Amino acid sequence: MKRRQFVGLLGASALSLLLPGAALADDERKRRSTSTATSTTGTAPVLADTGATGSVVVVGGGMAGATAAKFLRLWGGSNVKVTLIDQNATYSSNIMSNLVLNGSTTMSQLTYNYNALKTLYGINFVQGSVVGIVPPVGTGMGSVRLANGTTIAANKIILAPGIEFDAVPGLTPALQDGYVTHAWKAGAQTTKLASQIRNMPVGGTFVMTIPASPYRCPPGPYERACIVADWVKKNKGPNARVIVLDANAGIQAEKHSFETAFNVTHAGVIDYRPNQTVASVTANTTGGKHAVTTNTGTVYADVLNVIPSHKAGKIITDNPALANVGGRWAGVDVRSYESSGVPNVYVIGDSAASGQPKAGHIANQEAKLCADAITRALRGDLIPNPAPKTNSACYSPITADTASWLTVVYGYDAVNNKMVAVPGAGPIEAAAASQDNFNDMKKWFATLMADSFA
Amino acid sequence: MYRFLAAASLAALFAYSQTATAAPPHPGRLLASNCFQCHGTDGRKGFEELAGKSSSSIYEEMKEMQAKAADQNIMNAHARGFSDNEIWLIADYFSKVSR
Numbered sequence: 001m002k003r004r005q006f007v008g009l010l011g012a013s014a015l016s017l018l019l020p021g022a023a024l025a026d027d028e029r030k031r032r033s034t035s036t037a038t039s040t041t042g043t044a045p046v047l048a049d050t051g052a053t054g055s056v057v058v059v060g061g062g063m064a065g066a067t068a069a070k071f072l073r074l075w076g077g078s079n080v081k082v083t084l085i086d087q088n089a090t091y092s093s094n095i096m097s098n099l100v101l102n103g104s105t106t107m108s109q110l111t112y113n114y115n116a117l118k119t120l121y122g123i124n125f126v127q128g129s130v131v132g133i134v135p136p137v138g139t140g141m142g143s144v145r146l147a148n149g150t151t152i153a154a155n156k157i158i159l160a161p162g163i164e165f166d167a168v169p170g171l172t173p174a175l176q177d178g179y180v181t182h183a184w185k186a187g188a189q190t191t192k193l194a195s196q197i198r199n200m201p202v203g204g205t206f207v208m209t210i211p212a213s214p215y216r217c218p219p220g221p222y223e224r225a226c227i228v229a230d231w232v233k234k235n236k237g238p239n240a241r242v243i244v245l246d247a248n249a250g251i252q253a254e255k256h257s258f259e260t261a262f263n264v265t266h267a268g269v270i271d272y273r274p275n276q277t278v279a280s281v282t283a284n285t286t287g288g289k290h291a292v293t294t295n296t297g298t299v300y301a302d303v304l305n306v307i308p309s310h311k312a313g314k315i316i317t318d319n320p321a322l323a324n325v326g327g328r329w330a331g332v333d334v335r336s337y338e339s340s341g342v343p344n345v346y347v348i349g350d351s352a353a354s355g356q357p358k359a360g361h362i363a364n365q366e367a368k369l370c371a372d373a374i375t376r377a378l379r380g381d382l383i384p385n386p387a388p389k390t391n392s393a394c395y396s397p398i399t400a401d402t403a404s405w406l407t408v409v410y411g412y413d414a415v416n417n418k419m420v421a422v423p424g425a426g427p428i429e430a431a432a433a434s435q436d437n438f439n440d441m442k443k444w445f446a447t448l449m450a451d452s453f454a
Numbered sequence: 455m456y457r458f459l460a461a462a463s464l465a466a467l468f469a470y471s472q473t474a475t476a477a478p479p480h481p482g483r484l485l486a487s488n489c490f491q492c493h494g495t496d497g498r499k500g501f502e503e504l505a506g507k508s509s510s511s512i513y514e515e516m517k518e519m520q521a522k523a524a525d526q527n528i529m530n531a532h533a534r535g536f537s538d539n540e541i542w543l544i545a546d547y548f549s550k551v552s553r
């Protein structure tokens with residue numbers, strides 16, 4: 001009833017701008033949903049002319065880039081052309097990948113394709129590695145260059161390459177030869193670490209290192225320690241240990257949940273050591289223990305998992321004007337995610353220094369803000385988003401069937417042009433880990449991935 | 455009472471915007487997109503489906519959750535991040551999305 005009044009007020013054509021798919025007659029909707037059923041099950045939204053015109057290239061088809069591409073089409077409409085580029089044909093989710101380590105899931109179950117973005121949203125997906133950028137000037141065209149020499153032109157360029165690791169002495173060959181893992185870019189690394197844990201001797205020692213903040217997924221390493229501890233105590237005898245060497249002075253997120261997990265739930269199994277900066281790694285290539293040396297000494301491991309410190313993607317750190325936060329991260333205007341150093345180039349997700357956590361749920365929200373801002377710009381709309389809001393939500397498994405959660409809502413601080421936690425709205429963590437939270441986590445993950453990739 | 459005022463001012467905003475060449479999006483769309491990660495794109499699927507729900511029921515649920523213990527339910531915590539006016543914009547957006 002209400003909707004009818006609203007249609008009356010605006011006229012049906014305006015409504016279709018507001019509500020993707022709403023202007024479709026029911027029989028038309030049915031026809032479309034069956035005709036696109038080949039690779040995806042969703043319904044293609046009808047894209048209207050929103051007044052926005054132009055082309056956008058998105059580099060990186062992860063949590064941030066995929067979401068940006070989708071919402072640029074959904075909100076930008078029929079005259080916004082979107083090309084999404086990723087070096088891989090499919091995306092391996094980092095989120096939930098710690099559950100590969102205890103055998104609860106597999107990397108193939110955590111693999112997402114770009115079919116829905118292509119067929120439902122009309123996004124041009126290109127597989128390739130971007131090696132160079134020519135920023136657009138004014139309302140003109142810029143371009144990105146792929147490793148194979150192809151260039152793709154656009155009015156706006158979004159960079160969403162995730163993270164790169166800093167070098168650790170001794171680590172590169174150890175990673176290459178597969179003796180040591182990071183498993184912090186999910187995929188083959190994750191599967192490798194899972195099999196190393198499975199093959200660990202009874203009573204063995206698993207050692208992991210946590211880099212100095214900022215790194216992606218602040219609770220993630222502590223979550224990993226919990227999942228591995230939970231598994232080894234059931235499968236590798238009472239003497240199996242998990243040693244956590246943290247470069248930080250203390251637990252970086254969900255302090256209450258992880259202190260309880262380390263000191264109560266997994267007491268005696270997890271040995272947590274703060275202020276441990278990794279100096280070097282020595283892999284044992286003959287089946288013996290690997291060594292990791294920190295500022296306080298050397299620790300030996302049957303299975304060694306080193307998470308190196310992070311910086312923005314290479315495509316950003318290659319360009320000092322983009323990597324204008326310590327040469328490592330991209331400074332952005334948090335109302336649009338436009339680079340503070342290079343106009344018409346936008347940076348979203350883990351590579352941006354946005355004052356918010358580096359995590360997939362909030363990367364998805366940054367992408368929507370960016371898509372909205374670019375849509376406005378391509379309409380020639382000079383009014384900036386006055387009060388951006390984002391939210392971070394994260395579930396962390398503590399055992400094979402319990403989880404905790406953490407959330408923050410961020411609002412805009414206009415004085416400092418920064419996102420800050422809304423007073424009273426976080427960080428707030430669950431009172432206790434529970435099975436209900438674990439079940440909610442699965443639903444949250446499925447919905448988040450669908451909002452980003454489908 | 456406040457609710458009806460907010461709804462009326464929204465309607466006024468739309469009427470005004472019709473003078474532009476292409477109508478701007480619903481003013482609650484971007485805010486409401488904060489809900490999509492858990493409630494599905496445009497509030498379709500996920501946890502409790504929000505698409506097509508009445509704006510007053512969404513508003514009232516959010517106000518109730520704001521008053522409950524934050525660490526007991528993730529939505530009690532989330533609800534605290536939004537002002538009354540923002541909740542109205544979000545609720546109005548979802549109420550107008552077809553199911």
Ligand SMILES: Cc1cc2nc3c(=O)[nH]c(=O)nc-3n(C[C@H](O)[C@H](O)[C@H](O)COP(=O)(O)OP(=O)(O)OC[C@H]3O[C@@H](n4cnc5c(N)ncnc54)[C@H](O)[C@@H]3O)c2cc1C
Nearest residue numbers: 060062063064087094130161162217349350358359360361
């Ligand atoms: C173990 C683990 C658990 C996690 N758990 C959670 C969680 O529970 N909740 C949460 O919110 N977050 C979690 N995260 C963090 C989350 O995965 C990241 O924050 C998120 O993926 C960031 O999104 P992004 O788009 O910036 O980067 P990514 O998702 O990493 O995507 C970057 C993409 O860019 C591509 N790319 C990079 N450079 C180029 C180039 N030059 N050319 C072409 N393509 C390129 C890559 O192939 C990749 O697909 C977790 C991370 C880990 C490691």
